[in-house]
Amino acid sequence: MPVATLIALIAILNAVPPSGVQGFFDPLLNAVLNTLFVGIVSLVVAYLSARSYVLDGSMSIILVGSGVLCFGSGHMVGGWFSGSLNVGIAIANIGYLLSSVIILIGATFIATGANIEVSRFRKQVVMVAFLGVLLFVTVLAAIGLQGAMPIFFVEGIGPTPTRLVVLLSAFTLYVISSLIFMLRYGKSHVDLAYWYSLALALLAVGVLGVLLARSIGGPIGWLGRTGLWLGGVYFTVGLFRLLKRIR
């Protein structure tokens, strides 16, 4: 329901000609909401994925966990990067792209039932995966601090071609992953797959929203961010449903 509602609202607002009003955007509020709804959630998902991978050894789980961590850490770091709006946006957007790639690889493992067996050194695999993701985000932040980040967003105009490619790719990959998770749910009827599927769909809609936003404080921008935050909420709901089932 939120997915359809957000898509409809974004479509309607996108069809309306821009009014020229800047809208409202508070970087601190944005950073706090990113941290609460996305950053912390991604850490919880990553932690549980790590425990699950160490116990079970399914590569799909650690890939999905790493993907969610990449999304969350990139989005959170980008949000706190208040010095330059473009740099913050670029970090978050590149984070979405890498996250969508990793999650899609994980989803492909789920769809095909494939696995890379690692009987020993699973903890090391987790360390490499998570540290790799965090290092990637750190490097992005360092590039941003050096002033070497390409232009992603121009306030009042919208995304640059670079951002368009990055976000359209992330959107497409999130959608495909979401469908794979929904197929998994159709076969297994496990709630977690259902909620992950919806969370990924919300991430896709969120990415679409921020892509179409011409102004960061405009209504489409807010809808996009709401989609991303709701994605975090849906990941959390999935985990709560999981806990409810086992208790």
Add this chain to the structure above:
Amino acid sequence: MEGEWENILDDSISEIRPHRIAIDSLSHFEMFVPERELRREVYRLLMYFKTKGLSSIGTWDAPQTAGQTFSVTEAGMSFLVDCIVLLRFVEIQSSLKKGLAILKMRGSDHDKRLREFEITSRGIKVTEAFTDYEGLMTGSPRRSLTDDAARAMAEALGTRRGRSA
């Protein structure tokens, strides 16, 4: 008891020339020694073995009541020994299993986990730690929530074949 057992042990030790000695069990002292002197007597015995160059291993019956925490030695003798290995039964899924934990090992960063052990024809075999459970020492074991969640996640999204859920 002063002086009595030293004479008896002196003869045996001279004859056998052992390197190690097992006392099964130190709890028997409780039957012959007043409670307030128990610690001193055990200390004397352990020091005696030490002066003879013997490594001593003693057992002590730790009371184990379901639903209660335990005390290693009610007489407070933990400080007398270098190493304490706790053995106890744990109930898991309506069956009794034997658990082993190192409570103390001077000068060593030892394994802190409670592990299962079996007594086989080839000796004691220490196996897996009870990592899926919490509260084993209090007699109220329950499965760890995060481990349960991790397993459930593996069932939901895992692809590994031959999984033991």
